[in-house]
Amino acid sequence: MIPAQNQEDNSTIDQPPTQPHSMNVAFQGVSGAFSEEAVYTYFEQDMGQPIQKYSYQSFADVFAAVAKGSVAYGVVPLENSQTGSIDEVYDLLASYDLFVVGEVCVPVNQCLMCLPGQRLSDIKRVFSHPQALAQCKEYLGKLAVEVNTASNTAASAKMIQEAHLENTAAIAGPRAAELYQLEILAQNIQTVKENYTRFLVLGKTQGPYSDQQSKTMLAITMARQSLALSHYLTVFAAHGLQLVRVETRPSRQQPWETIYFVEIAGHSEDPKVRCALNDVATYTSMCKLLGSFQRAV
Amino acid sequence: MIPAQNQEDNSTIDQPPTQPHSMNVAFQGVSGAFSEEAVYTYFEQDMGQPIQKYSYQSFADVFAAVAKGSVAYGVVPLENSQTGSIDEVYDLLASYDLFVVGEVCVPVNQCLMCLPGQRLSDIKRVFSHPQALAQCKEYLGKLAVEVNTASNTAASAKMIQEAHLENTAAIAGPRAAELYQLEILAQNIQTVKENYTRFLVLGKTQGPYSDQQSKTMLAITMARQSLALSHYLTVFAAHGLQLVRVETRPSRQQPWETIYFVEIAGHSEDPKVRCALNDVATYTSMCKLLGSFQRAV
Known part of the structure; x- marks a missing residue:
């Protein structure tokens, strides 16, 4: 593997709000990342609550945004069923005075995606986050491609669209393909098919009481x-x-x-x-x- | 940080033995690494037992060497008092059928070292493992130096000696300075002074019974x-x-x-x-x- 050549755009999707708003939600990464999918699943799909999503560069930035009141909630990954806990998030939970108000499990569906019209036989290079590459090692082993690391799954999809990279594919979630108008060549290419990431929803105050579950x-x-x-x-x-x-x-x-x-x-x-x-x-x-x-x- | 330029020598110190020998001990890394210090502390210092040390490239290689009987014991780090558990070693403990027969705690003493005769004001570049660099971030912040990652603390010391690199320092343990004839410019430069790594000693059979501790x-x-x-x-x-x-x-x-x-x-x-x-x-x-x-x- 060689380091990724691209400098990714880690700026926020929208301008961060100056006034706290009840339904602004922070996540780490770029649009189309699994974290954004977790935000969508928890707030929009499960709760039917329209929200504004704000992307931040690091997990610490998400915690800080919630603590400062720039956003009402933050969503961060805590653990993956295959690779285990994300130590940095546990450490941030201990050091910030925030509350966990919810959790959501997102199935990991790693997809190979490229510019529309390209075929699997055209692909010479694959970009993705090291963990995604590791999850899909068996599948990649069967393709004769050069494998490159990127700092984020969705960022590699974004790069292919923006630089109009032919003969190149990214491994990312289906939401990234939709957002960056890429074509999915193969779905669920991770070695262990049943793979989930658990995310926590963070707020400044305790969530509402429920005696159920x-x-x-x-x-x-x-x-x-x-x-x-x-x-x-x-x-x-x-x-x-x-x-x-x-x-x-x-x-x-x-x-x-x-x-x-x-x-x-x-x-x-x-x-x-x-x-x-x-x-x-x-x-x-x-x-x-x-x-x-x-x-x- | 830019990636390290050097290709390290990860070959074994001596030829691995073809016949099992009761006191051959495997560790991961190059000579002078903290793992080798753990081997020295446990077997030679504490037990007065002369041994032959064999270095392997990965933790998995150490487990495999013990399982195959190429060495009698293997020594691997399990956790650091500051940075926490080493997940890969826990995963290997679960997948191999080996026994933990001992443990040893080694204090981490990160030293800045360079070719003899160089002064602190001569140093323009520092090489070390990312975790050692992170531990010494505060100290490095005060020096106007370029910081580069290497795959091992001792390997960066070895590289300075072998390539006779002037204006360059490594961060590694005192044993690396001794082995590679480097001069220590500063000792205990990690931010948290009391820092220990706990190592496990692995064998193919259970250790002897003791009702003490x-x-x-x-x-x-x-x-x-x-x-x-x-x-x-x-x-x-x-x-x-x-x-x-x-x-x-x-x-x-x-x-x-x-x-x-x-x-x-x-x-x-x-x-x-x-x-x-x-x-x-x-x-x-x-x-x-x-x-x-x-x-x-």
Whole structure:
């Protein structure tokens, strides 16, 4: 693989609003990226809520935009079913005082796309994000093409359109093909067909209460050798709460001090969850409520 | 940052042995890398055991060398106190049938080094691994130098010696300076001074039993929505076993199926641990014993 030659356009799609507006939503990347698809799925498709989408260059920029109130919500990927957690997003969750108000799972459908009229036999070069290239390694192995990395899947599609690159294909989601008027040569070309990315929706305040299918996310900081880890994990079971997921990241404050990101079934306003959180507080002073939200299907 | 210009020598230090030898040890990287320091600390310094060190290009190569019996042991980094877990090593632990027989923590001491006789004011370019550059970002910000990435800290030191590069410095550990006859201009230049990397020692069979300061590592695979996570974590507490660490990785077999890497206090031959493992087996059929070993200081 050789580095991508293009300098991508990472500017925002629209001018960022100067006044906060209830339905401005931030995402990272360029239009047509899987993050934008997550925004579309969560707000427009599932909630029927028309929104204004604003693209930012980095995950940190999305967090900052929500914290400053430039946008009402931010959407960031947390984990992929195949490649695992996105550490940077976990670290940002710990350092910003934002709330997780929702989640959405987007199926990854990697497509090979090119300028209209080109055939598969015309393709000499393929551009995409390293992770997408890795996911499609088996498929690419069968084509005799040069493989090049780009910083974003949709950006590689955009580049092909803008520079009118013949004999060149991008690997990106179907939304990128639609946006940049490219033709899809092959669909679902990733090796593991069932592949999903889970995104979180971030806001400045807690989301509305729901006693149906809620989940609560916590960040609990503790020293490596402390007994607290054994204790607090039993607290949830003692209150009959299902532990859905545990992820860890170093706290970066003290060597080996760890932040456990815990997801449990139930809303933080549910009596059982409130009692469990009170009990956990007796074992650690560093338990941060990241939010309660509706579980994604 | 621009990509490194050099093609590094990733060949083994000595010819890999054709016959297994009890004290051949594999590590990833070139001589002088922190992994080699871990080998030295664990076997020579702590155990007074003279060994033959063999360098391999990738973590997967180290696992394969131990599995094939080309070496008796392999040493791989598992996590850094600042940057967190090394996902690739966790994934390899799950896919190979090897045992963890020891662990060692190596303090990270990033040094700026150059050809003898050069002064700090002579340095125009700095080479190192992206993670080392990130750790020393604050220090580098104060120098007016061009920053370049290399695939390994020690490899950048080696390159300076071999190409006799003036006006150039590498960031690497003190062992690299010694090996490649470079002069250390500054020590401990990483932003967070207390920074450690934990390495695992891998073997083909379980390590010897010890009832002192032992730790047991398990890999437990389960579906995301299963209740088993709550259950098995309480099992350890119910048997009075301290949970030292929990790390997660996707199993890559089924979407959202997760492998929990659990470290608990005690040896797998201890009665309490044996009972707990039996109980865990009632909740999940996918509990793999990765090994019991002496806890690092």
